[in-house]
Amino acid sequence: MSPRDPETFRAAFRSRAQTALRAMDIDTDAATTEEALARLLCAAASNSRGPEAWLAFVALSAVFPTATQLAQFRRELFLAQPDQQIAAALRTAGAAPGVRSAAHRTLTIVADRPVVDVGHTSSSDHNTGIQRVVRRTVPLWEHEAHELVGWSDDNAGYTGLDHEGRHRVLKWGRGNVPLPDSAAVAGAEVLVVPWRTTVILPEVAMPERCAALACLAESSGSRVAMIGYDAIPLVSADLVDDIESERFANYLTIVKHAAVVSAISGAAGDEFSGFRNAVVAQGLPGPEIRTVPLAEDLGVAAGSHEVVESAVPVILCVGSHEARKNQEAVLAAAASLFRAGHLFKLVFVGGGSRRNLLHFDRALAKLSKQGMRVESHRRLGDAELFDLYAAARFCVFVSLHEGYGLPVVESLSHGTPVLTSNYGSLAEIARGGGCLQVDPRSVASIESGMRELLEDDDVIARLGEEISTRPVRTWSDYAKELWTSFLTAPVSNPGSPS
Amino acid sequence: MSSTEAPDTAAPNVLDSWFVQLAAPDVRRSATGNGVQGIVGKQLSRIRTIRKIADDLGYVETGRILLIEARKALGR
Incomplete structure (x- = not known):
């Protein structure tokens, strides 16, 4: 960490100002620090x-502004006489939260290639839906120029990735990587600033970064392109x-200020289109919505895993325990089949909060006591799954609502038929067969469907045949289409590059 | 006014003051003993306990964010 003294901050600021001026094609020769700021x-x-104004704010504060902060900065500059502009800027951008911890940073401008924000995946060992999409897709862009x-640890703005961060994104699963050293992350002293380029958001942004990203999408001159996973938290808020x-x-x-959203399914695209139509009331064009369906190739060859022998047919139900995943309805349907004399073993896989699991666990224990074969695994490794x-x-x-439905595709990848929902993204996957x-x-x-699949070997065989003839959509297909979708969308944001 | 003009000649004092202000110790950090620092320490301890509970309940990300936000709010 650089020393906290006025001269260090002056030097860092001078460097930032000159970097920003060069990006704007403004002469920096022989300019003093004060002249550069002016x-x-x-x-x-x-x-x-x-x-x-966005770039000037970043250069002054070393922090990506929120829309409110930038608006205040613009207003103060608008009202200030020329000889009062610096004071006005220091009252606003210079006093933004986070300036103290960011003041030693310098900038690097990225203007000639897209910037790909993998802030969460690069710092987390979580590997559920979104992280898996990022880890399968981003490495396949290796031949496309991008950053x-x-x-930064204080969420001031973008920084380059350290070795561990790159490993988590590009080489996941190839050897263990230690958890991030927070001191090392905090020491990242160069902000990476996109300028008149494309910023790609393949993740769902963390809450503490949304305000700065919204401002970036609206006012930075870079167009934002993002993957749209689903709008479940609003559409299924209940x-x-x-x-x-x-x-x-x-x-x-x-999303409101993005240029393009590439939805992972037609159903997800419909949700984001609905939101795009809503922002018209605000006088905004909203993003272009495109559908780029996820890959179905999960890198698992059917039959490559050990088949665990079971005396009775196994019914598998995978997914985290939350109301929309509908496990309690599956349990009720299975209970009815059990009482009717059907023999099977029902296996649930997936974690959940204590509150969500409480009622489910009680119901499961009760059925187990009555002799029904039922298991629930909270955490399983990929191999066991x-x-x-x-x-x-x-x-x-x-599930009652999904953006895509990864467990369906996982099951089909193993040649195993699936009983699934008859609408939305799950129906889209189902139309491919199996x-x-x-x-x-x-x-x-649900009970009727489960009964049919338990009793009718012909149906199982037919679905198995359908699985074997499903067209395989690879991650390479997905990554390529996604990149094209992101970079060919029309520019519609104010201030975006022409 | 063109963007290459540099009109603000009276600015150095303002700017210098800003750099000095940025480098000044954060008052929230300078308190010692059982004053602000002690209170902050107790609050952080409580928040770590909450984080552990959140982790146990499966809200791993929530717990992590809670601790980061709390540290920022408390100047740590």
Whole structure:
């Protein structure tokens, strides 16, 4: 960490100002620190909606601004007489939260290639849906020029990735990587600043970064392109925790100003199109919505895993325990089949909060006591899960709302038929073959589907045949289409490059 | 005014003051003993306990964010 003294901060600021001026093609020769700042502020004030103000704010504060902060900065510059502009800037950008911890940083501008924000995946060992998409897709862009970035520890803005961060994104699963050293992350002293380029958001932004990203999308001169996973926290707010809906509403402030959203399914595309139509009321064009369906190739060859022998047919139900995943309806349907004399073993895989699991666990314990073969695994490694997929007669995934439905594709990758929902993204996957569709809101419909798959070997054989002839959509296909989708969208944001 | 003009000749004092202000110790950090620092320490301890509970309940990300935000708020 650099020493905290005025001269260090002056030198860092001078460097930032000169870097920003060069990016704006403004002469920096022989300019003193004060002159450099004055030139920056003139550029910022000269265009009331242009991206120069955003870059000037970043150069001054070393922090990516929020829309509120940038608006205040613009207003103060608008009102200030020329000889008062510096004081006005220091009252606003110079006093923004986070300036003290960021004041030693310098900038590097990225203008000639897209910037890819992998801030969460590069700093986390989570490997659920979104992280898996990022880890399968981003490495396949190796031949496309781009800059991978994460976030500084204080969320001031983008920084380059350290070795561990790159490993987590580009080489996941190839050897163990230690958890990030927070001291090392905090020592990242160069902010990476996108300028008149494309910023790609393959993740769902963390809540604490949404305001700065929304401002970047609206005012930085860079166009933002993002993967749209789903709008479940709003559309199905009744099925998720309140905090998730609140977070998602903040996330939508980025979407509002994005240039393009590439949805992972047609159903997800419909959700984001609905939001795009809503922002028209605000006088905004909203993003272009495109559908680029996820890959179905999960890198698992059917039959490559050990088939665990079971005396009775295994029914597998994979997914975290939350209301919309509908496990309790599956349990009720299975209980009815058990009472009717059907023999099977039902295996649930997936974690969940204590609150979500409480009622489920009680119901499961009760059925187990009555003699029904039922298990629930909270955490399983990929290898054990894949063995279960291979061993199952069929899988049940009757979620009430999904952006895509990874467990369905995982099951199909193992050649195992799936009982799934008859609408939305799950129906989209089912149309490719290998699935029986039911109404997930009806326990009777789920029970009927489960009974058919338990009793009828011909149906299982037919679905197995369909699986074997499904067209394989690879991660390479997905990565290529996604890149094209991101970089060919029309520019529609104010201040975006022409 | 063109963007290359540099009109603000009276600025150095303002700018110098800003650099000095940035380098000044954070008052929230300078308190010692059982004053602000002690209170901050107790608050952090409580927050770490909450984080552990959040982790146990499966809200790993929530716990992590909670601790980061709390540290920022408390000047640590």
